Amino acid sequence: MIRFENVGMRYGMGPEILRDVSFHLAPGSLHFLTGPSGAGKTSLLKLMFLASRPSRGLITMFGRDIATLPRADLPDLRRRVGVVFQEFRLLDHLTTYENVALPLKIQGRPEESYRADVKELLAWVGLGERMTAKPPTLSGGEKQRAAIARAVVAQPDLLLADEPTGNVDPEMGKRLLRLFIELNRLGTSVLIATHDHALVEAAGAPELMLKNGRLTIRG
Amino acid sequence: MADPRPRDEKELDREARGLGGALKALIVETRSVMPAAGATGLSLVLVVAAMCFLASLALGAALSVGRTSSDWARELSAALTVEVKPVDEVPQEAQVEAALKLLGETPGVLSVRALTKADTEALLEPWLGKGNVTDDLPLPRLIDIRIDGHAPPDFDALAKRLVEVAPGAVLDTHRQWQAELVRAARSAQWLAYAVLAVVATTTIAIVTFATRAGLQANREVVEVLHLIGARDRFIAAEVQRHFLHLGLRGGLIGLALSVATFVVLGWYGHAASTFLVPVSGLRLEYYPALAGVPLIAALVAVVTARMTVLRTLHRLL
Numbered sequence: 189m190i191r192f193e194n195v196g197m198r199y200g201m202g203p204e205i206l207r208d209v210s211f212h213l214a215p216g217s218l219h220f221l222t223g224p225s226g227a228g229k230t231s232l233l234k235l236m237f238l239a240s241r242p243s244r245g246l247i248t249m250f251g252r253d254i255a256t257l258p259r260a261d262l263p264d265l266r267r268r269v270g271v272v273f274q275e276f277r278l279l280d281h282l283t284t285y286e287n288v289a290l291p292l293k294i295q296g297r298p299e300e301s302y303r304a305d306v307k308e309l310l311a312w313v314g315l316g317e318r319m320t321a322k323p324p325t326l327s328g329g330e331k332q333r334a335a336i337a338r339a340v341v342a343q344p345d346l347l348l349a350d351e352p353t354g355n356v357d358p359e360m361g362k363r364l365l366r367l368f369i370e371l372n373r374l375g376t377s378v379l380i381a382t383h384d385h386a387l388v389e390a391a392g393a394p395e396l397m398l399k400n401g402r403l404t405i406r407g
Numbered sequence: 408m409a410d411p412r413p414r415d416e417k418e419l420d421r422e423a424r425g426l427g428g429a430l431k432a433l434i435v436e437t438r439s440v441m442p443a444a445g446a447t448g449l450s451l452v453l454v455v456a457a458m459c460f461l462a463s464l465a466l467g468a469a470l471s472v473g474r475t476s477s478d479w480a481r482e483l484s485a486a487l488t489v490e491v492k493p494v495d496e497v498p499q500e501a502q503v504e505a506a507l508k509l510l511g512e513t514p515g516v517l518s519v520r521a522l523t524k525a526d527t528e529a530l531l532e533p534w535l536g537k538g539n540v541t542d543d544l545p546l547p548r549l550i551d552i553r554i555d556g557h558a559p560p561d562f563d564a565l566a567k568r569l570v571e572v573a574p575g576a577v578l579d580t581h582r583q584w585q586a587e588l589v590r591a592a593r594s595a596q597w598l599a600y601a602v603l604a605v606v607a608t609t610t611i612a613i614v615t616f617a618t619r620a621g622l623q624a625n626r627e628v629v630e631v632l633h634l635i636g637a638r639d640r641f642i643a644a645e646v647q648r649h650f651l652h653l654g655l656r657g658g659l660i661g662l663a664l665s666v667a668t669f670v671v672l673g674w675y676g677h678a679a680s681t682f683l684v685p686v687s688g689l690r691l692e693y694y695p696a697l698a699g700v701p702l703i704a705a706l707v708a709v710v711t712a713r714m715t716v717l718r719t720l721h722r723l724l
Contacts, residue, residue, distance in 0.1 A: 239634055241724060261637075262724070267636035277631050281442045293440065294637040338635070 189215045190236065190346065195245030197231055205231045207401040209245070213379060215345070218372045221270060221381040221386045223398035229381045230274065232398065233350050236379070237271045238262055250345065265321050267295065270339030270376075274347040276331045278323040284334050285310065285319040291342040306341060313337045313367070329360045336367065346377045365391060417489065440624055440632065443644040451617050452657045455610065455704060459661025460668075462606045465701045467669055469599035470693045476592025480585050489550040492575035502573035503548050509572050510552060515560035520608020522549040547575075607707065614708045615651065618715040621646065633723055643716040647709045654708030665697060 190213040197206040205228045218357060221229055234240040235247060238254065248255045249265055257265070270291075278287045286293075288310060292302040310316055313333040325332055332352065339347055349368065353361035365387055372378045379396075382388065388395055395407040489506055493499045503521050510519045522530075527546055529720040554560060566578040622629055632642055689697075 227700075235635060245721045259721075263412060266634060277627065277630060279440075279628055280626075282440070286658070290440070291635050294632065294635065294641050296641075354576045397535065 189213055189250060191246075191248040192235075193248075194250055195235065195242045196389050197228075197235065198243050199235040201402060204243070205401055206235075206242075206403075207301070207400075211396055211403060211404045211405060213346070213377055214269055215374055216372070217379045218369065218391070220393055220395045221379055221398065222383060222385070222388060222395055223272075224383065225271050227398040229398055230403050232403075233271075233348050233379075233381055236348055238319040241372075241397070242276055255262050255364060265334055267291070268345045270309060270342065270344035272335050272339045272347070274350040274354065276335040277325075278321070278331060278334055278338070279342075280323050281344070283320050284315055284326065284330075287323065287334055288315075288336060288337045288341055295342070302341075309341055317332045329356050332356055332360070332364065333367075336364070340371055341377070346378060346379070349363065349372060349380045351382055352380060353382060358386070361387060362390065410590060427463070439627070441621075441628060441642075441649060452615055452653055454659070455657025455685035455708065456655055456664070458606050458610045458613075459700050459704050460664045461661075462603055463662055463665030463697045464601040464668065466608065466700065467601045467665065467689045467697060469596050469603070471689060472592050472595045472599065473480065475688065476589055476596075477555045479588050479592075484559075484581070485554060485556045486581065487552040487554060487562075488579040488581070489552065489569060490577045490579060491548045491550065491573055492577070493545045493547070494575040496649050497573070499548055502575055503550065505552060506569055506574040506576050509568060510550065513560050513565060515555050515558050517553045517555055520551045521555075522551060524548075538696060547601065610707055611689055611711050614654075614711040615715050618646065618650070618712045619719065621649075622716065622719050629720070630723070639720045642720060643713045644718045647713045650712040651705055652707040654705030656700055658704035659675060662697060662706070665700075665707060666694065 192209050192211050194203050198204045202326060208336065209232065221232065231240070235242055235373060236249075238249075241255070252261075252265070254262075254265070270407075279290070282290070285306060288307045289299070289302060292306070295301070303331060307316070307319070310319055310357040313336060313340055315330060315333055318334075319329060321330075323334065326334065336349070336352070339349070347368070352364055352368070356364065361384065368378050369391065370382060380387075392407075394405065397404045397406055448472050450601060489510070491502045491506060493495055494502070507519055507521055510516050524546070527549060529550075531546075562578065569576040629642060673689070
């Protein structure tokens, strides 16, 4: 589904952040992405949610080479990828409900067609009572769950989560992990970037390890 | 389960029904994915209002000046004057008689009236004063002619024949005056259109700047929308909707101010000749043209915002 072959990436004329990165994510798989801070985890995720282009190498997403993909085709690919950003990136002027419904709204779907689904999803992540609250009034854990709900509401083929447990206590971290595993069981490929080793061991899933821009695969 | 949307949004939904609701929806901004005001709130509405006010004044002035000049041209071209100078060979009275006779027989001439000596003296009074000064002066006699504007006589032929019957007669068609008036009015009209062009360009520049500032202020929102798969035109539509409301609101305020200005000029303009040209407000038939100004302002704002957004987004992957 996602294939990286000898991918390198640098910002401007700076040093290479990623070097010769190669891996393959199969449909329905669950992977962790680990490595020390500054190892290039976020840069690798940026390539995967199409926020950056690689400096070299080949990236194939859903069977398409992103180097030759016209810009107008990128939104369709992005819609197949759900992203939980490290700092949530919820829109503060919208309610929790509106934030979570956003990926469906931008697809141009009428609200009646998804209102019930979004409410159901919000109830499932425990935000049923917080639908009209705006992000600044949510707790860290609530924001995290709203961000996850937004990432999965459009039933993406791939879910990318950047440090999803970085801002929550260990108990909430375990609950969120169970949520990701549940989503994975339902058929979504999941890649979780984290430096929480307890989380990786608890899940027992394969681990992509980044160090100094190079990737090794364990498990 | 209760509708999670905020109360005001549900109210807007209800109000959106019917014509009044449709009009209100154009003026009052509904909730958008983009933060509504951002960097472009009330101050920008006021700027657009000021621009529309100036544009309406310039447009009204251009239309009025055009109308006034064509009125003048029409009045002058319907009137001719024959000046009969005293000459040695033929007595002046005989010349006037002959000229009147010829003019009376000329097709296209509606009426002919010779000004009496008293009329001529009255015309000269402001310069020469009362008294018998004019008795000793060889004054020309004037003949006032009204012609049919649609079928005027041949001026050159008429002038030649006049000289044949009355050697001191000169036909004055007022063409020089007419040409100068029309030229002056045209200049004023072009000036008004130039003001319109400057106002339009300034508005485009301001909207471009405001759109960029708005995008910069809402960069996070734009980036998130972009990354979750929003197409450029979706984001542009959200932004341009904001500018549609803004342009219409500002435009209507500017229109109201300019209409008030023309109405006030209409009231006081007759009595006081405020300008060189007697200002008499704006003719009723020109008010619909002014109503076009807010619509054009909204259109300019929308198109400019859209192009700015699309250009800015193109820099993102």
